[in-house]
Amino acid sequence: MSAAKREPRVVAELGRPETPEETAARKAENTRKYRARKTVNNLVLSLIVTVAAVAVLVLLVPRSDTPVDRTVDYSAVVGQVQPGVDEPLASPRLPTGWRANAATWRSGGSDKVASWYIGLLTPSDAFIGLNQGIDANPSWVSEELQGAPAAKTATIDGIQWDVYRNTAPEGERGNFDYALVTTAGTSTFLLIGTAPEDEFEVLAGALTDTIARNTNGDQG
Numbered sequence: 001m002s003a004a005k006r007e008p009r010v011v012a013e014l015g016r017p018e019t020p021e022e023t024a025a026r027k028a029e030n031t032r033k034y035r036a037r038k039t040v041n042n043l044v045l046s047l048i049v050t051v052a053a054v055a056v057l058v059l060l061v062p063r064s065d066t067p068v069d070r071t072v073d074y075s076a077v078v079g080q081v082q083p084g085v086d087e088p089l090a091s092p093r094l095p096t097g098w099r100a101n102a103a104t105w106r107s108g109g110s111d112k113v114a115s116w117y118i119g120l121l122t123p124s125d126a127f128i129g130l131n132q133g134i135d136a137n138p139s140w141v142s143e144e145l146q147g148a149p150a151a152k153t154a155t156i157d158g159i160q161w162d163v164y165r166n167t168a169p170e171g172e173r174g175n176f177d178y179a180l181v182t183t184a185g186t187s188t189f190l191l192i193g194t195a196p197e198d199e200f201e202v203l204a205g206a207l208t209d210t211i212a213r214n215t216n217g218d219q220g
Contacts, residue, residue: 070101071099071100071101072100072101072102072103072119073100073103074091074100074103074118075091077103077104078090078091078103078116081105081116085105085114085116085134087132087134087185087186087187087214088187088210088213088214089116089132089210090116090118090130090132090189090207090210091210092130092203092206092207092210093206094120094202094203094206095123095202096123097122097123098120098121098122098123098202099120099121100118100119100120100121101119101120101121102117102118102119103117103118103119104116104117105117113133113134113135113136113137113140114133114134114135115131115132115133115134115136115140116131116132116134117129117130117131117132118130120193120203122193122195122199123199124195124196124199126193126194126195126196126199127175127193127194127195128191128192128193128194128195128199128200128203129175129190129191129192129193130189130190130191130203130207131144131188131189131190131191131192132187132188132189132190133187133188133190134186134187135186136183136187136188140188141181141188141190144190144192145164145176145179145181145190145192146166146168146176148164148165148166148167148176148179149164150162150163150164150181151163151164151165154180156180156201156204156205156208157204157205157208158208159182159204159207159208159211160182161180161181161182161204162180162181162182163178163179163180164178164179164180164181164192165177165178165179166178166179173194175192175193175194176192176193176194177193177194178192178193178194178195178197178200179191179192179193180200180204182211184211184212184214184215185214185215185216186214187211187214189207189211191203191204
């Protein structure tokens with residue numbers, strides 16, 4: 001005896017059996033939903049793995065407790081640089097409260113002007129950059145001073161300096177509010193920063209001996 005033919009399943013939502021087209025559409029929709037859920041799960045899993053990897057890197061990478069605002073012994077650095085430079089390099093003796101956070105010999109960029117640089121933090125917690133350009137040209141000075149013209153001259157400890165002021169809006173000045181420039185021998189001394197004028201004068205006075213040596217061509 002042959003088995004009785006199975007009646008099509010009645011779908012509750014329809015109140016009747018599905019048509020072949022409706023069955024195919026339902027299966028296709030179920031497949032789409034499954035794939036969508038799988039994609040979301042994969043994305044979540046990938047995110048978890050990425051976060052875990054970043055956390056591991058953060059834990060493994062060594063971190064220094066040394067502050068960025070560090071103190072540099074520029075007198076020691078100049079002792080290393082000076083033997084390779086004919087011109088006497090500046091190493092000013094400054095009062096208590098002054099310190100350096102940078103000291104480096106710059107071999108010269110597109111302008112070909114080599115220079116000795118000391119970044120100084122003043123007692124008022126302001127900044128002055130001491131630049132000593134060797135065989136510097138007017139273009140080097142103009143570039144360092146953003147094209148600002150000399151405002152006047154000032155004599156400090158017997159040395160005549162050109163005085164520059166940044167007339168740009170305060171928010172556009174960067175680290176240049178005020179500057180002093182003088183030339184001695186083949187060196188151009190450029191002091192530029194945000195410190196009060198009296199602190200510029202202290203630094204300029206501390207350079208008097210070096211400027212005299214450069215003027216006389218004496219490295220001793």
